[in-house]
Amino acid sequence: MLTPDQKAECQRRLLEWYGRAKRDLPWRDVDDPYAVLVSEMMLQQTQVATAIPYFERFMATFPTISDLASAHADDVLHCWQGLGYYSRARNLHRAAIRAVDGFDGELPDTVEELRSLPGVGPYTAGAVASIAFRKPAPVVDANVARVLARVFAVPGDPKSGPTSRALWAHAGELLSHAAPHDWNSALMELGALVCRTPTPACDECPIADLCTARARGETERYPELPRRTPPIAVEDVAVLVERGSRVALVRRPEGGRWAGLWELPRVRREDGEALADAALRAPMQVCGLSVRDARPFGAIRHTITRYRVRLYGFRATSQGGDPIPVTCADAQWVDVDAIGSYALASPQRKLLRLAWTAEDALPLR
Numbered sequence: 001m002l003t004p005d006q007k008a009e010c011q012r013r014l015l016e017w018y019g020r021a022k023r024d025l026p027w028r029d030v031d032d033p034y035a036v037l038v039s040e041m042m043l044q045q046t047q048v049a050t051a052i053p054y055f056e057r058f059m060a061t062f063p064t065i066s067d068l069a070s071a072h073a074d075d076v077l078h079c080w081q082g083l084g085y086y087s088r089a090r091n092l093h094r095a096a097i098r099a100v101d102g103f104d105g106e107l108p109d110t111v112e113e114l115r116s117l118p119g120v121g122p123y124t125a126g127a128v129a130s131i132a133f134r135k136p137a138p139v140v141d142a143n144v145a146r147v148l149a150r151v152f153a154v155p156g157d158p159k160s161g162p163t164s165r166a167l168w169a170h171a172g173e174l175l176s177h178a179a180p181h182d183w184n185s186a187l188m189e190l191g192a193l194v195c196r197t198p199t200p201a202c203d204e205c206p207i208a209d210l211c212t213a214r215a216r217g218e219t220e221r222y223p224e225l226p227r228r229t230p231p232i233a234v235e236d237v238a239v240l241v242e243r244g245s246r247v248a249l250v251r252r253p254e255g256g257r258w259a260g261l262w263e264l265p266r267v268r269r270e271d272g273e274a275l276a277d278a279a280l281r282a283p284m285q286v287c288g289l290s291v292r293d294a295r296p297f298g299a300i301r302h303t304i305t306r307y308r309v310r311l312y313g314f315r316a317t318s319q320g321g322d323p324i325p326v327t328c329a330d331a332q333w334v335d336v337d338a339i340g341s342y343a344l345a346s347p348q349r350k351l352l353r354l355a356w357t358a359e360d361a362l363p364l365r
């Protein structure tokens with residue numbers, strides 16, 4: 001706990017540091033709550049440098065919350081394509097619709113009302129309320145949690161209940177009510193630029209003499225993150241089923257991973273199953289297509305949540321008939337030239353590029 005004088009000194013120094021050290025980011029100092037919401041949704045699971053071009057493209061495509069609310073969900077997913085964690089895009093779209101329907105086309109300005117929007121949790125609500133509306137709302141994201149865990153030597157996993165509550169309490173106590181917008185941004189910026197993981201640059205820190213972890217020589221102890229579990233290796237097979245100049249695309253079902261996105265029919269290889277057999281099984285199981293002559297064209301690797309996936313690609317020829325939704329939500333023949341207008345997850349786009357070039361292929365086993 002800091003004394004009132006220490007708290008005032010902490011705020012003064014950190015705000016002064018932020019004024020000269022903050023990065024120039026496209027969503028910084030914009031006076032548009034919608035833009036703040038878009039940026040915060042993107043930054044939930046994406047690094048700043050990666051998010052910048054996506055943010056600019058998204059705002060150019062959907063400049064206002066009304067534009068987003070009236071867009072088709074497929075167009076929103078397509079604009080988000082490549083950024084991953086697509087539930088964020090679906091929630092952002094639903095939040096825009098809710099704002100138009102329930103708040104006269106404006107984002108609400110209180111944490112409570114913001115939290116009623118889909119996908120808006122305590123962090124995002126606090127960020128929008130403070131940054132866009134200058135409301136005295138604290139925020140705790142990963143950067144802020146790291147700073148506060150070190151300054152106050154808070155033990156435990158920041159995501160666990162007691163530790164999370166302690167960090168939010170510290171954030172609330174330390175909050176500058178005079179400048180909540182800059183204060184929250186400054187804390188986040190300190191975590192991103194100086195109080196980094198695993199080793200903070202304490203010599204550059206404007207509040208180093210107020211930091212408990214530094215005084216104890218324990219900066220790398222905090223925050224106490226849980227040990228990562230090793231990824232699980234799995235193998236999937238996806239099949240490019242061709243009929244003339246068209247290929248079969250299937251839409252992933254609602255509620256699961258990559259919900260609403262399009263892909264080649266894809267299955268998980270079963271224990272002991274030959275890759276070629278999995279390739280014959282995939283189109284039938286997913287979209288009722290019988291195929292012949294399944295031929296491998298390569299494989300890629302990608303990681304999704306706790307899975308390390310080796311994704312094998314096959315080409316096959318349709319025996320006839322049209323694809324139908326069996327385990328997928330939709331299935332279509334799509335002209336090769338039109339595939340670019342469909343929202344596909346990154347591994348699928350990478351696999352399709354491989355299919356057309358057959359370069360960079362990993363050897364098939």
Ligand code: SF4
Nearest residue numbers: 195200202205208211
């Ligand atoms: S002194 Fe070091 S550990 Fe403490 S807040 Fe500053 S950068 Fe982080």
